[in-house]
């Protein structure tokens with residue numbers, strides 16, 4: 001699920017290379033997207049449908065050993081429930097299936113914080129595990145299902161996924177910023193690029209919220225995909241009964257009710273430094289004419305994401321649950337996360353030079369815009 005996406009496409013690419021004999025199905029939203037997947041990966045089968053195709057998702061999940069979901073989770077609780085119902089339907093088959101869910105580090109984001117301020121806290125998926133797996137209803141990646149609200153049991157999505165642990169081997173992947181070019185057939189560029197460009201063009205400069213003293217974790221999409229492969233390799237090896245009896249046991253259960261994995265290669269990239277590094281690259285590629293980094297407010301960013309140059313300073317701020325506000329908060333918030341669990345399982349990042357990555361991404365995005373406009 002989400003196999004045509006930026007993250008999911010990178011996972012699919014590695015999976016096909018690492019396990020050429022495994023049967024893989026990708027959920028594609030239409031025939032055209034399905035054709036793109038099968039043209040690149042002839043061994044992959046596509047199932048056409050979307051996250052609203054609940055019955056199809058449930059039935060398909062009942063027939064597979066591992067589900068990887070790299071699609072959106074916020075507001076898609078019913079889809080998640082269909083996946084879990086399907087996988088639970090495997091009970092009695094002798095196989096405990098696997099579900100790898102993609103969530104996001106917004107879970108730890110304090111939206112009451114004024115934008116651009118420093119936080120000392122680095123969230124660690126080992127040290128802070130208890131808190132992460134039992135976040136309150138106010139956290140962002142929570143369920144929005146009305147029936148659950150009605151029954152006064154608004155479990156966060158994290159809880160919804162982890163609660164399937166008795167029947168399904170579950171794990172949650174949780175990134176902050178994901179960057180880099182992905183081998184995805186549909187979304188080679190990061191999901192955040194359009195909003196970044198929209199704001200930079202509207203402000204006519206790089207920008208930060210307030211002092212830009214807030215910081216985020218960052219990971220290259222290919223390194224993130226390698227994290228999924230740590231889990232997928234383990235699942236496939238176990239399913240094949242190939243686990244070596246003499247290999248040391250993992251330092252903690254890889255799957256189950258505590259299996260919450262942060263995804264970051266670096267835990268602290270200050271936004272001020274990020275934009276100071278970005279400004280010369282934006283200038284070099286002709287997006288802005290100076291290296292200035294403007295200090296702006298969260299509300300201004302949200303409006304620019306929505307309206308770009310047609311910015312009306314008197315317009316009402318975009319709704320708190322809108323994509324524009326989500327992006328703007330992300331620019332001013334602290335999302336400092338440490339991937340201790342993955343490192344304990346032997347994963348190490350290969351990409352650490354994020355400015356080199358941006359130097360590649362900026363012209364790629366400009367090119368993508370040209371091609372899209374020409375269509």
Ligand SMILES: NC(=O)c1ccc[n+]([C@@H]2O[C@H](COP(=O)([O-])OP(=O)(O)OC[C@H]3O[C@@H](n4cnc5c(N)ncnc54)[C@H](OP(=O)(O)O)[C@@H]3O)[C@@H](O)[C@H]2O)c1
Pocket residue numbers: 001002003004005006007008028029033049050051052070071072073074102103104105175176177178179186187190191192
């Ligand atoms: N990227 C980040 O920085 C970041 C950070 C935190 C969390 N996340 C989480 O990771 C998820 C994936 O991120 P991404 O960057 O890979 O996003 P993306 O490139 O936009 O990919 C999203 C994938 O989900 C599919 N999809 C979207 N809506 C769907 C629907 N209604 N039914 C079926 N499929 C649907 C898309 O299909 P199409 O190809 O048809 O569009 C695509 O395959 C995000 O939605 C978010 O929950 C990402």
